[in-house]
Amino acid sequence: MIDPTRIRALVFDVFGTVVDWRASIAREVAQVADARGVAIDGGAFADAWRAGYQPAMRRVASGDRPWARLDVLHRENLETLLPRFGLDGLDEDERQQLNFAWHRLDPWPDSVAGLHRLKRRWPIATLSNGNVSLLVDLARHGGLPWDTVLSAELFEKYKPDLVVYRMAARLLGIADGELVLVAAHPSDLDAARDAGLMTAYVHRPLEYGHDQSAEQVAPDRFDWQARDFADLASQLGA
Amino acid sequence: MIDPTRIRALVFDVFGTVVDWRASIAREVAQVADARGVAIDGGAFADAWRAGYQPAMRRVASGDRPWARLDVLHRENLETLLPRFGLDGLDEDERQQLNFAWHRLDPWPDSVAGLHRLKRRWPIATLSNGNVSLLVDLARHGGLPWDTVLSAELFEKYKPDLVVYRMAARLLGIADGELVLVAAHPSDLDAARDAGLMTAYVHRPLEYGHDQSAEQVAPDRFDWQARDFADLASQLGA
Numbered sequence: 001m002i003d004p005t006r007i008r009a010l011v012f013d014v015f016g017t018v019v020d021w022r023a024s025i026a027r028e029v030a031q032v033a034d035a036r037g038v039a040i041d042g043g044a045f046a047d048a049w050r051a052g053y054q055p056a057m058r059r060v061a062s063g064d065r066p067w068a069r070l071d072v073l074h075r076e077n078l079e080t081l082l083p084r085f086g087l088d089g090l091d092e093d094e095r096q097q098l099n100f101a102w103h104r105l106d107p108w109p110d111s112v113a114g115l116h117r118l119k120r121r122w123p124i125a126t127l128s129n130g131n132v133s134l135l136v137d138l139a140r141h142g143g144l145p146w147d148t149v150l151s152a153e154l155f156e157k158y159k160p161d162l163v164v165y166r167m168a169a170r171l172l173g174i175a176d177g178e179l180v181l182v183a184a185h186p187s188d189l190d191a192a193r194d195a196g197l198m199t200a201y202v203h204r205p206l207e208y209g210h211d212q213s214a215e216q217v218a219p220d221r222f223d224w225q226a227r228d229f230a231d232l233a234s235q236l237g238a
Numbered sequence: 239m240i241d242p243t244r245i246r247a248l249v250f251d252v253f254g255t256v257v258d259w260r261a262s263i264a265r266e267v268a269q270v271a272d273a274r275g276v277a278i279d280g281g282a283f284a285d286a287w288r289a290g291y292q293p294a295m296r297r298v299a300s301g302d303r304p305w306a307r308l309d310v311l312h313r314e315n316l317e318t319l320l321p322r323f324g325l326d327g328l329d330e331d332e333r334q335q336l337n338f339a340w341h342r343l344d345p346w347p348d349s350v351a352g353l354h355r356l357k358r359r360w361p362i363a364t365l366s367n368g369n370v371s372l373l374v375d376l377a378r379h380g381g382l383p384w385d386t387v388l389s390a391e392l393f394e395k396y397k398p399d400l401v402v403y404r405m406a407a408r409l410l411g412i413a414d415g416e417l418v419l420v421a422a423h424p425s426d427l428d429a430a431r432d433a434g435l436m437t438a439y440v441h442r443p444l445e446y447g448h449d450q451s452a453e454q455v456a457p458d459r460f461d462w463q464a465r466d467f468a469d470l471a472s473q474l475g476a
Contacts, residue, residue: 133411136385147374149386173371
């Protein structure tokens with residue numbers, strides 16, 4: 001185990017790691033559908049929307065299309081989903097409002113208290129593929145006490161491009177090896193480690209709903225493994 | 239007077255507007271000099287250090303030299319100052335420590351309470367020529383409740399380049415005309431207005447010490463003029 005005194009800052013993946021996107025999106029779309037008299041499975045809608053996320057970012061990463069912020073990718077994916085779920089009657093205002101449900105995701109129950117503990121000892125920031133305004137809105141919605149918001153949008157590259165992790169360290173004025181990425185997704189952490197960062201895996205078994213189990217991770221794959229942010233803060237001595 | 243309901247976010251100049259750089263730098267350099275048995279005028283040292291700020295940024299803006307973050311410009315200016323004030327005996331650690339006095343500037347007495355009032359209603363962010371890590375450290379030192387830190391470093395252009403003001407609005411997801419710059423310096427506000435922003439001037443008559451008076455500004459030159467952040471919050475209805 002790495003000595004936590006090496007740590008000079010922590011950055012956090014956000015969707016799934018800090019906030020529960022699935023329950024929040026499911027709730028908002030269910031309300032929209034209900035107002036229209038349409039019966040839908042909100043969780044299935046949320047899953048389908050999220051499923052478009054990686055392919056859309058890969059088209060940017062591969063150069064098939066120029067940089068586009070996540071709000072734009074979410075909106076394009078929403079347009080393909082609405083007819084599939086019987087919601088193609090929504091007008092422009094309703095579509096925009098629903099797209100901004102991604103700006104109103106609720107934190108996991110332990111997120112805010114855990115971040116406050118960690119913040120007392122180290123600077124904490126987002127490191128998310130969400131755009132800056134989305135991350136600012138999430139922080140204001142959920143009371144997330146970031147010292148600053150760092151986003152793929154600042155570099156016009158999406159994670160897992162290594163430049164995103166390294167630019168985060170540079171902007172925080174520290175070496176790559178003095179920065180920890182906290183995330184619930186092994187692929188994100190693998191890339192952070194490739195970029196030279198320390199890595200902390202947090203289990204979020206409910207990210208994909210009650211029917212799913214979180215990816216199993218070997219005990220030594222990352223520098224720390226924690227049940228939640230309270231456990232992480234305790235392990236780091238914060 | 240502009241209707242404050244047009245406002246969707248506020249960004250703040252930091253040095254002189256939010257924090258009292260002069261008293262903080264004067265105090266730190268006086269401590270360093272005292273430990274060395276050197277007699278100096280801390281205020282004069284702070285003024286001389288600050289006087290190197292604009293010329294150093296202009297060399298970047300003009301293309302005479304590539305982008306360099308403000309920490310680097312501060313350090314270069316410090317090197318020229320130390321011999322003038324009899325402090326050329328400082329070692330590397332002491333120089334680096336003194337350079338980071340710019341990361342430990344105290345807020346003006348009204349700053350934190352005023353920012354909290356404004357933050358309840360709108361997103362608030364820095365918009366400073368200070369680098370990101372400097373601004374994060376200032377926020378942690380002084381308890382400044384920014385929603386995020388926006389810095390010239392993100393764009394590799396220093397204010398008053400208009401791109402800095404416009405990129406701030408873009409990252410916040412709003413139009414230029416929906417953003418307010420709050421600053422104690424008319425030149426900064428003039429550039430913000432040229433970029434399409436709303437402008438709020440805050441008097442900081444002590445920025446250059448007790449012997450100085452703040453620049454006089456015609457009543458209609460900016461959208462709002464305030465005595466301090468409490469007055470600004472009241473005028474905006476926050």
